[in-house]
Amino acid sequence: MTGGRKIEFATVDWEAGAPRSIFFDDIYFSGDGAGETRHVFLDGNDLEARFAGAPRFTVGEVGFGSGLNVLSALSLWRRVRPANARLEILSFEKFPLHPDDFRRAALAWPQFAEDCAAVAGGYPPPIRGFHRLDLGGGANLTLAFGDAGDLLPLAEARVDAWFLDGFAPAKNPDLWTAAIFAEIARLSAPGATAATFTVAGAVRRGLAGAGFTIEKCAGYGRKREMLRAFLRPSPGSAGEEKRKSHSQMSRRAPWHPASQDAPLAPGAHVAIIGGGVAGAATANAAALAGLNATIIDPAGIAQGASGNPAGLLMPRLDIGAGAPSRFFIAAYLHALGTIARLEARGARLFNPCGVLAPALTGEDAQWAEKALAAELLPSNYIEARGSALFFPQAGVVDPPAFCAALAEGAALVRARAVRIETRAESALIRLDDGRALEAGAVVIANGAQALNFVQARTLPLTRIAGQIDRFADAPGLALAHAFGPYAAPAPDGGAVIGATYAALAAGEAPRPSLDATRANIAAVARALPDFAAVLEPLRAAPRASVRCQTPDRLPLVGPAPDFDAYGAQFDDLRFGKAREYAQGRLVPRLYFLTGLGSRGLVTAPLCAAMIVAEMTGAPAPVERPVAEALHPARFFVRDLKRAVARRVK
Numbered sequence: 027m028t029g030g031r032k033i034e035f036a037t038v039d040w041e042a043g044a045p046r047s048i049f050f051d052d053i054y055f056s057g058d059g060a061g062e063t064r065h066v067f068l069d070g071n072d073l074e075a076r077f078a079g080a081p082r083f084t085v086g087e088v089g090f091g092s093g094l095n096v097l098s099a100l101s102l103w104r105r106v107r108p109a110n111a112r113l114e115i116l117s118f119e120k121f122p123l124h125p126d127d128f129r130r131a132a133l134a135w136p137q138f139a140e141d142c143a144a145v146a147g148g149y150p151p152p153i154r155g156f157h158r159l160d161l162g163g164g165a166n167l168t169l170a171f172g173d174a175g176d177l178l179p180l181a182e183a184r185v186d187a188w189f190l191d192g193f194a195p196a197k198n199p200d201l202w203t204a205a206i207f208a209e210i211a212r213l214s215a216p217g218a219t220a221a222t223f224t225v226a227g228a229v230r231r232g233l234a235g236a237g238f239t240i241e242k243c244a245g246y247g248r249k250r251e252m253l254r255a256f257l258r259p260s261p262g263s264a265g266e267e268k269r270k271s272h273s274q275m276s277r278r279a280p281w282h283p284a285s286q287d288a289p290l291a292p293g294a295h296v297a298i299i300g301g302g303v304a305g306a307a308t309a310n311a312a313a314l315a316g317l318n319a320t321i322i323d324p325a326g327i328a329q330g331a332s333g334n335p336a337g338l339l340m341p342r343l344d345i346g347a348g349a350p351s352r353f354f355i356a357a358y359l360h361a362l363g364t365i366a367r368l369e370a371r372g373a374r375l376f377n378p379c380g381v382l383a384p385a386l387t388g389e390d391a392q393w394a395e396k397a398l399a400a401e402l403l404p405s406n407y408i409e410a411r412g413s414a415l416f417f418p419q420a421g422v423v424d425p426p427a428f429c430a431a432l433a434e435g436a437a438l439v440r441a442r443a444v445r446i447e448t449r450a451e452s453a454l455i456r457l458d459d460g461r462a463l464e465a466g467a468v469v470i471a472n473g474a475q476a477l478n479f480v481q482a483r484t485l486p487l488t489r490i491a492g493q494i495d496r497f498a499d500a501p502g503l504a505l506a507h508a509f510g511p512y513a514a515p516a517p518d519g520g521a522v523i524g525a526t527y528a529a530l531a532a533g534e535a536p537r538p539s540l541d542a543t544r545a546n547i548a549a550v551a552r553a554l555p556d557f558a559a560v561l562e563p564l565r566a567a568p569r570a571s572v573r574c575q576t577p578d579r580l581p582l583v584g585p586a587p588d589f590d591a592y593g594a595q596f597d598d599l600r601f602g603k604a605r606e607y608a609q610g611r612l613v614p615r616l617y618f619l620t621g622l623g624s625r626g627l628v629t630a631p632l633c634a635a636m637i638v639a640e641m642t643g644a645p646a647p648v649e650r651p652v653a654e655a656l657h658p659a660r661f662f663v664r665d666l667k668r669a670v671a672r673r674v675k
């Protein structure tokens with residue numbers, strides 16, 4: 027995969043209210059389509075009975091097309107689902123319909139109007155990768171935009187039923203290859219089924235070759251036949267298959283394994299240590315997955331770094347197609363979607379004023395040109411304003427309001443977690459007031475204080491103090507300005523400027539200072555001299571707090587490695603990868619979400635979604651290389667590879 031992340035929307039003709047792909051010269055559906063969908067994909071996978079008996083179910087689809095299959099499956103699931111059940115849908119589409127075309131096509135199915143509005147409301151921009159939408163009532167849709175041949179190998183999921191609905195093999199042979207079927211089998215849960223409208227030889231051979239038993243049955247309407255397929259159990263694994271976790275289906279390096287825990291059932295309890303944006307976002311993602319979350323924090327919600335009066339929500343642009351670039355773009359889009367969802371429920375936490383990134387030097391201007399040319403974002407998300415970049419969708423978030431909205435519904439325990447004891451099926455969190463909490467999973471989300479837990483003591487987290495200053499009587503800013511330092515309209519009037527960076531010694535508390543206020547004013551004066559000139563240092567309301575930073579400036583997200591076991595398992599990595607390694611051993615039931623650095627307001631929601639997907643077996647919201655780039659074992663393994671002796675005892 028090269029270059030920008032932008033993809034093209036499908037170009038379609040309209041024939042009698044139905045879209046037709048110009049590129050593939052094929053129709054999206056015939057008639058009103060709903061009858062055929064029901065016959066081929068819903069009945070073909072026996073979904074009515076299976077939905078009715080499953081607390082969690084994952085549908086995979088190759089060819090989102092008009093969205094009809096997804097809408098039909100949702101409608102059926104909502105009718106027959108058991109109480110508190112969860113539905114995940116992972117659907118791949120190379121040329122998504124433009125959202126207007128999606129809405130127009132869906133006019134043919136007024137019975138799906140509500141879900142159609144939910145999909146349209148969260149419809150992702152045309153950016154390659156995985157986009158996660160909350161459809162309400164326990165259903166989530168992960169739309170994978172881009173070539174399925176590229177994206178299937180990057181996906182992590184455990185799919186129970188597949189809809190194979192690409193354009194016909196004669197018109198789109200690339201979607202029906204042995205490589206695609208092998209990926210479909212890899213991503214299939216034990217007992218998975220598949221259904222498709224075509225009985226073409228390549229499809230039958232492909233499915234059979236990938237481990238499915240195939241069966242022809244009566245097609246819909248005038249079509250004589252269709253195919254159903256059943257994944258054959260892999261030999262010798264019958265007993266274990268039911269518990270197949272993400273890890274076993276993964277293509278990851280052995281030292282970056284996904285969770286090895288059995289997926290948590292809806293209603294299971296998750297304990298989250300830390301009430302900042304990391305913890306609050308985890309509580310929100312857990313709630314969407316049907317889990318019960320408890321946040322443990324002696325200070326309450328949003329009292330650490332996440333308690334600043336304002337923060338910028340803007341993309342970090344990394345030119346190139348590497349994992350950091352993909353992560354920051356995906357995180358930004360996910361954060362915007364999360365904010366829209368929370369605001370739709372009444373929260374007021376975001377000022378979408380736009381953020382201007384002025385170019386202060388010739389080098390800045392050249393970089394801005396390159397960033398625009400790289401097409402990392404669609405044109406309505408980034409534009410040139412002279413030599414500056416402007417991000418129209420970006421803005422200023424009210425961090426305490428954001429955290430409060432994210433944490434809504436979670437229980438709060440005001441105590442300090444002092445020790446975590448893990449077992450195969452659960453974990454016990456000991457609190458400083460003598461109490462203990464039991465949970466199906468624990469997330470360490472307390473910034474650099476994670477280092478106080480024995481399981482996290484080798485993580486390379488550093489504490490960087492930072493101060494921002496609020497001026498209640500500052501001249502109004504119509505938009506936010508960011509150029510390293512930033513100046514932004516504050517949520518409750520006036521302006522906020524920031525931020526300083528200063529390393530903190532272990533145990534040292536951050537303290538606001540007049541010097542730091544002066545430094546912030548001087549920094550802002552570089553781009554906004556008139557604005558800065560009227561800021562009076564003594565009228566500032568300063569706030570200092572601590573960023574938790576990693577050496578590569580990426581968060582630390584994922585299951586907790588058992589670092590003692592890692593030392594033994596991977597010790598000979600220092601001599602180069604000489605052999606096949608077994609998967610790294612993980613601490614059961616324990617996850618990390620820390621190291622959010624100076625971007626936590628943007629990145630926490632996606633990081634939280636990643637962790638909860640691992641806990642529950644839901645489709646990962648990011649591409650596999652992103653999960654590996656953020657994996658908590660990365661520094662330990664890198665150091666082993668560099669032959670750095672690390673004490674693990």
Ligand SMILES: Cc1cc2nc3c(=O)[nH]c(=O)nc-3n(C[C@H](O)[C@H](O)[C@H](O)COP(=O)(O)OP(=O)(O)OC[C@H]3O[C@@H](n4cnc5c(N)ncnc54)[C@H](O)[C@@H]3O)c2cc1C
Pocket residue numbers: 299300301302303304305322323324325326328329330331332333334336337338339441442443444471472473475476491492493494524525526571572573574619620621622623624625626627628629
């Ligand atoms: C000056 C400054 C400006 C910033 N500006 C921006 C910005 O504009 N945009 C942006 O995206 N990001 C910004 N950031 C970064 C962002 O604020 C952080 O990345 C984010 O708030 C980190 O969230 P967190 O939940 O990991 O940590 P925190 O918000 O610090 O929360 C950690 C919590 O853990 C609790 N805790 C600690 N130990 C325990 C324990 N043992 N048991 C229970 N609880 C415990 C603490 O009480 C605390 O409440 C800024 C940061 C700073 C410092």
